[in-house]
Amino acid sequence: MTVLEGKQVLLGVTGGIAAYKAVELVRLLKKAGAGVDVAMTGAALRFVGKTTFEVLSENPVITNLWEDSHGSVAHIDVAARCNAAVIAPATANCVAKLAHGLADDALTTTFLAVTAPILICPAMNTHMYENIRVQRNLDLLEKDGVHILDPDFGTLACKTVGPGRLPDPWLIADRIEQMLTFKDLAGKNVLVSAGPTLEPIDPVRFVSNHSSGKMGYAVARAAEMRGAAVTLVTGPVSLSPPVGVDTVFVQTCHDMAEAMLTRMDGADIIIQVAAVADFRPDQQENLKIKKRSDQDGMTLTLVQNPDILRAMGERKRPDQFLVGFAAETHDLAANAVKKIEKKNLDMIAANLVGGKDTGFQADTNEMTIFFKDGSHTGIPLMDKPAVAHKILDAVLGRLEPGR
Numbered sequence: 001m002t003v004l005e006g007k008q009v010l011l012g013v014t015g016g017i018a019a020y021k022a023v024e025l026v027r028l029l030k031k032a033g034a035g036v037d038v039a040m041t042g043a044a045l046r047f048v049g050k051t052t053f054e055v056l057s058e059n060p061v062i063t064n065l066w067e068d069s070h071g072s073v074a075h076i077d078v079a080a081r082c083n084a085a086v087i088a089p090a091t092a093n094c095v096a097k098l099a100h101g102l103a104d105d106a107l108t109t110t111f112l113a114v115t116a117p118i119l120i121c122p123a124m125n126t127h128m129y130e131n132i133r134v135q136r137n138l139d140l141l142e143k144d145g146v147h148i149l150d151p152d153f154g155t156l157a158c159k160t161v162g163p164g165r166l167p168d169p170w171l172i173a174d175r176i177e178q179m180l181t182f183k184d185l186a187g188k189n190v191l192v193s194a195g196p197t198l199e200p201i202d203p204v205r206f207v208s209n210h211s212s213g214k215m216g217y218a219v220a221r222a223a224e225m226r227g228a229a230v231t232l233v234t235g236p237v238s239l240s241p242p243v244g245v246d247t248v249f250v251q252t253c254h255d256m257a258e259a260m261l262t263r264m265d266g267a268d269i270i271i272q273v274a275a276v277a278d279f280r281p282d283q284q285e286n287l288k289i290k291k292r293s294d295q296d297g298m299t300l301t302l303v304q305n306p307d308i309l310r311a312m313g314e315r316k317r318p319d320q321f322l323v324g325f326a327a328e329t330h331d332l333a334a335n336a337v338k339k340i341e342k343k344n345l346d347m348i349a350a351n352l353v354g355g356k357d358t359g360f361q362a363d364t365n366e367m368t369i370f371f372k373d374g375s376h377t378g379i380p381l382m383d384k385p386a387v388a389h390k391i392l393d394a395v396l397g398r399l400e401p402g403r
């Protein structure tokens, strides 16, 4: 469940080749539990039929102020009931009209009546987008508090290469979610680690673990949604970096230690989700180790890696809040509590690993959070993004005023 559940989103579609992507956006918003109303310009109707949006949104589509009255003032009704409004794609013409308060069609008239937060997704030819008049209009809208999602760079339908492509629908949905999320972490700097570390044996082999990065990435994304400035230090995973998060890519425990320790002084909240390899091969061969026919096996000597969390615990200032994670196969509470003291933590989020619904790789997790004052609270089994929000709720609940 996300913040979109039960919300009403008004989607404006204007006449650009990317109008077809708005169809997928409706599907994603509905899947997330939002209700959707659609307003289209006459030019948009030349690219995608009204029926497609009507079927997917399960609502009448506003295209004309005079014919779509539905027994009431439909465009005012949808403007009044929306919790968020988005125009995707937004043409240069639509951007200009909105910037200057013009309302000469159903879409612009509807949007002029919107009091909810608005996201504009401009999409057009690169030269049009870079035109000083279009940029000036976008600046005007931004100054008025309208959110702008910059277009992607790429090859456009007109074969121009440059900025102008409408971003993917999942990204637009992500930014609508961000717009609707309460900013209770505004002004905070949050440093998060995620994923495994990978300790090379030779150029082709390594020692590592099963961390997928899902939990750490969810924490970073949730903190960004809640208004924090977030830095994510990540080991090698196959996930896309969360939008709006400054992401630093590392490989080994030593890389991660350097990345975290050089950034921790600027952080208010530090959350060490990464599954750091406790051991690394005592030496890394420069050339691939060859199999030898006169040997049945080989012995690998491992040495202990530095404990990054412990080093951060020793260095942390009283105004910083340090969160560790504990991955346990047994004695969850006893092991987690020991780590709070040993690593000087404010809080530890403990999960069982080895099962299919929690810990490594799973899309869900179940956690017990232990605080340094000896108290604890549980997070029942839920999706990792929801768990991430619960962890941040727990942090916020413990932050002293001014910290």
Ligand code: PMT
Pocket (backbone or CB within 6 Å): 195, 210, 211, 212, 213, 214, 215, 216, 253, 272, 273, 274, 275, 276, 277, 278, 305, 306, 307, 308, 309, 310, 323, 324, 325, 326, 327, 328, 339, 351, 353, 359, 360, 361, 362
């Ligand atoms: O990435 P996913 O597939 O979504 O899986 C999520 C997860 C299981 C990795 C995550 O929920 C989790 O439990 N992370 C902590 C994993 C871990 O290393 O736990 P630990 O109990 O071994 O270590 C305790 C704490 O010390 C952790 O915060 C760890 O990051 C830190 N540590 C450990 C060793 C080390 N050398 N340096 C550290 O900083």
